[in-house]
Amino acid sequence: MQITMRVNGDEVTRDVEPRLLLVHFLRDHLGLTGTHWGCDTSNCGACVVHMDGEPVKSCTVLAAMADGREVRTVEGMITNGVLDPVQQGFMEEHGLQCGFCTPGMMMAARALLDRNPHPTDAEIREGLSGQLCRCTGYATIVRSVHWAADHPAAAPAAAGAES
Amino acid sequence: MTTVEKPPYERPIGYGRLLRKEDPRFIRGKGNYIDDINLPGMLYGAILRSPYAHARIKSIDVSAATSLPKVVAVITGKDLEPLKLAWMPTLSQDTQAVLATDKVRFQGQEVAYVVAEDRYAARDALELIDVDYEILPAVVDPRKALEPGAPVIRDDKEGKTDNHIFDWESGDSAATDAVFAAADVVVKQDMYYPRSHPAPMETCGCVAQVDPIDGQLTLWATTQAPHAHRTVYALVAGLPEHKIRVIAPDIGGGFGNKVGVYPGYVCTIVAALVTGKPVKWMEDRSENLMSTSFARDFHMHGEIAATKEGKILGVRVNVIADHGAFNGTAQPSKYPAGFFHMFTGSYDLAAAHCKVTGVYTNKAPGGVAYACSFRITESVYLVERMVDCLAAELGTDPAELRLKNLIKPEQFPYTTKTGWEYDSGDYEVTLRKALDKIGYSELRKEQAEKRQRGELMGIGVAFFTEAVGAGPREHMDILGLGMADGATLRIHPTGKAVLGVSCQSTGQGHETTYAQIVGEELGIPPEDIDVVNGDTDRTPFGLGTYGSRSTPVSGAATAVVARKVRERARIVAAAMLEASADDLEWEKGRFFVKGDPERGKTIQEIAMGAHGSVHLPDGIEGGLDAETVYNPPNLTYPFGAYICVVDVDAGTGKVVVRRFLAVDDCGTRINPMIIEGQVHRGLTDGVGMALMEIIDFDEQGNCLGGSFMDYLLPTAMECPDWETDFTVTPSPHHPIGAKGVGESATVGSPPCIINAIVDALKPYGVRHIDMPATPGRVWEAIQKGKQATA
Structure with a gap:
């Protein structure tokens, strides 16, 4: 079947099997490998992307369900060469180690800040409760999200590339 | 005048809080994990696993699977037998089935391997493989496994009539008994450290590619020990080691789960050899949890003896260790129970003794994983x-x-x-x-x-x-490979450095930490140092990352190799300054003449000088590069x-x-x-x-x-x-x-x-x-x- 959607601002049209998962569509068909797959049961959240601005677990969304929608992935977090404050915050506060959960974690954090720009610790923990991280123990992730909330104007991406 | 913009944070040269060098790629979604690797013409592997814990395989019919469109090959244990690959050695000198031929011995065991043109087709084919099983009674409790008459799990081993693997003791049994007999207070407690799983966010997988002309095998794999894996493949598969390159790219967490050599890796290599095309295999989460290295599963009986005033005198432990269907624990070969004899803890004791009995059961193999420091978690x-x-x-x-x-x-x-x-x-x-x-x-x-x-x-x-x-390696080895680690340090003429280490980061930040060690020793800023790990063609041999080895062993190797560079730099600097090497003093990043601090050369100037025209003393070849192998004392x-x-x-x-x-x-x-x-x-x-x-x-x-x-x-x-x-x-x-x-x-x-x-x-x-x-x-x-x- 043919599907068309906007991914990180670009319109894409592909022929796909109806059963194809959105995570595999993004990774294998569009080469957007920043979105990771971590479990089969929508527990881990490594695959979180935004669909029409809402966070979804792309391992439990069919690519066909994204037809006509606006999809944003970690690769789309940088806008006009500027890192999203969430990305900068994760670097500043050591909110990642192996980096595997990080794209999904950041997309969930972005969605949280979009609806609640100044969350409390408890609100951050609840907002990220659908995400598993095996490396950080979450405390530095909570700090990272606070950093992003405190620095809504992001640093230039060039500085981030150096750090 | 050029102004250099200050970075948004302090950047120490040497030790201190430094943001990680690896993070810019990760926060952009530009990490490079196994499943991100895509090669032209690549095929996909998938594994059929046993639904039963213990069953005899009467027949396997793959015809329907093979005839499915997009399916390239279906491999069973029978196909591996002529290659002598149906079984492989484990890290504990036992054997493990790559693909089951006689029996399945745990739920989730590997039975067949499908190669197809895409990952969905490979999974479809699994459902069409028809295996006729004769279900056998399963042995789940390791204590029952030791009882006479228990079903024998490892009847593949000639003469094996029980499920016992080993008995291992440490400490002085008689002295401990004497201390306990004389003690005012003795307390006993049974406790079970349950079977758990490291469950890294990234499951295990690999991509294998074989060059059809020169036979070079390149294996990108989720491994914490790329060099050890290369040697194991050479020994197991009979492939010449110089024709094997193992690359561990970014690894999405390891925690001991990615130390072992799993059947999936071996099958994927075989599939690449058989099809002549690159093949990718990636576990799903259930496969990871059900078949790869679990942790713990220790049934412990502890006793502690003390005076009535509370002076602890002794500790005595008996353990039954459930190792699953194959003894695949990863620890130094002299220590079948790992470092469990650390159970004396942080206390000054008069006597201590432990006995550990290893047992086969119809469960997944493993036991030493999950950040356990070779079973110190249990102790x-x-x-x-x-x-x-x-x-x-x-x-x-x-x-x-x-x-x-x-x-x-x-x-x-x-x-x-x-x-x-x-x-x-x-x-x-x-x-x-x-x-x-x-x-x-x-x-x-x-x-x-x-x-x-x-x-x-x-x-x-x-x-x-x-x-x-x-190690040290004279006491500690895995399959005869001593536990030491190498480091190479190349210093380019402009003073930029490339460090190669044999350990492998699974998220710990090696690219940052080791750059800081080099920086501390040589005064080179961290952004001028690249750290390479996880590629057997670009790094020296060593045993890898597990048991918190990276800083104690590879970190030591890094400091040693940097000091070798510094000593070469001293000789070059002496020649450049027309001074005696003994008259030079070191401050971080610079040699200068004693008593004349203005007369000096920075490490960057020395690097250029080492490749320049300055006359060097006899026997000094030029260049600052150095290498070392660190064998911990x-x-x-x-x-x-x-x-x-x-x-x-x-x-x-x-x-x-x-x-x-x-x-x-x-x-x-x-x-x-x-x-x-x-x-x-x-x-x-x-x-x-x-x-x-x-x-x-x-x-x-x-x-x-x-x-x-x-x-x-x-x-x-x-x-x-x-x-x-x-x-x-x-x-x-x-x-x-x-x-x-x-x-x-x-x-x-x-x-x-x-x-x-x-x-x-x-x-x-x-x-x-x-x-x-x-x-x-x-x-x-x-x-x-x-x-x-x-």
Whole structure:
């Protein structure tokens, strides 16, 4: 079947099997490998992307369900060469180690800040409760999200590339 | 004039908080994990696994699967037999089936391997393979496995008539018995350290490619030990080692799960050889949880002996270790129970003895994984629980009892009754720091008040000593490969550096930490140093990353190789300055003439000079590059004092970890930010193990923890805001005084939390509760306590 959607601002049209998962569509068909797959049961959240601005677990969304929608992935977090404050915050506060959960974690954090720009610790923990991280123990992730909330104007991406 | 914009943070040259060099790619989604690798014409592998724990294979019919469009090949054990690859050696010198030929011995065991043009087609084909099984009785409980008449799991081994793997002892049995016979107080406790799983966020997988002309095999794989894997493939498959390149790209967490050589890797290599095309294989989550290296599964009987005044005299332990269907544990070959003989803990004992019996069962193979430091998790859990049991028996405060028995600073180096030589420590200072920082006496007052009101609050104390950084290689090897690690350091003419190390980061931040070690030794800024790991063609040989080896071994190799560069730089600088090498002094980044500090050369100038036209003394070839192999003289012994506070809901049995303070001593601290992150991770493991995680089985051997729906991991909701602090007791034998830290918190935190829960349940007479202390188990313990006191 043919599907068309906007991914990180670009319109894409592909022929796909109806059963194809959105995570595999993004990774294998569009080469957007920043979105990771971590479990089969929508527990881990490594695959979180935004669909029409809402966070979804792309391992439990069919690519066909994204037809006509606006999809944003970690690769789309940088806008006009500027890192999203969430990305900068994760670097500043050591909110990642192996980096595997990080794209999904950041997309969930972005969605949280979009609806609640100044969350409390408890609100951050609840907002990220659908995400598993095996490396950080979450405390530095909570700090990272606070950093992003405190620095809504992001640093230039060039500085981030150096750090 | 050129102005250089200051970076948004301080960048130390050398040790200190430094943001990670690896993060810019990760936060952009530009990491390069196995499943991100796509090669032209690549095929996909998928594994058919056994639905039964124990069954004889009567026949396998692959015809329907083979005829499916897009399916390229289906490989069974029969196909591997002529290649002598149906079985492979394990890291414990046992054998393991690559693809089952005679029987399946655990649920999830590999039976057939499909190669197809896409990953969906490969999975479709699995469903069309028809295997005729004759179901056999499963052996699930290792104690029953030892009973006479138990079904023999490993009847593939000639003459094998039982399920016994090994008996192993450490310490002095007779001396320990004598100490126990004379002791005022003896306390006994059975405890089970449940089977758990490291469950890294990225599952295991690989991509294999064979060059059809020169036969070169390139294997991108989720491995923590790329060099060891290369040698194993050479030995197992008979491939020439110089024609094998193993690349570990970015690894999405390891925790010991990615040390072993799994059947999937071997099958994928075979598939690439057979099809002539690159092949990718990636586990799904259930495959990861059900078939790859699990952790723990130790049934322990502990005994502790003391005087009535609370002087601990001895510890005695008997263990039945469930190793699953194949003995695939990964530890130095002389130590079948790993480093469990660290169970003497942090205490000065008169005698100690342990006996460990390894047993086959119809479960997945493994046992040594999950940040366990070769089973020190089990040993520290045992001794820290026993000390608390003794404190309860004596009516003593558990912190006071520990203070009374900790090894004293003047006793270091301290040789334990099981033969370990602890390098350095000042334990009492660390424990007192933790007690002060958390406000221990105030917490006890709060607890007393709450008990008056019927509220259940518990305070847990644990002290641990770790042994990390294996070898030396004359005592420690895996399959004959001594546990040492290499480092190479290339210095380009402009003073930029490339360090190659044999260990492999699985998220620990090696690219940053090792650049800091080089920076500390040579004064080269971190952004001018690239650290390469995980590619056998670009790094020197070494045994890899597990058991917190990276800093103690590869970190030492890095410091040593940097010092070699510095000594070469001294000779070159002397030639450039027309001075005697002995007359030069070093300050970070620069040699200068003694008494004439203006007359000097920076390391960058020296690098250019080493490749320039300056006349060098006879025997000096030019260039600054150096290499080394570091064979550690001893392990390093980090330690720590942990205290936590839990609240237990008496109505539901739910445990909340309200506070957790970890005071760690890992010697010299290279990057405190990264150390803190490592500690946080291990503390989270403690919450998982103490409260949630277990891979359990039913009587038929069905795995009950085969997905994240059933195998529960801590989320941000279960974890408190970790509190950390530190003391610094450098290792006397490590070049920079550093000790490992990666697994310290995984070792120290589970007993701390269980001690706190038992402390909370004291009003109900509870002395022990097995992990995981789920609400159901805690609630039951409360009910039993109520009945007993009613």
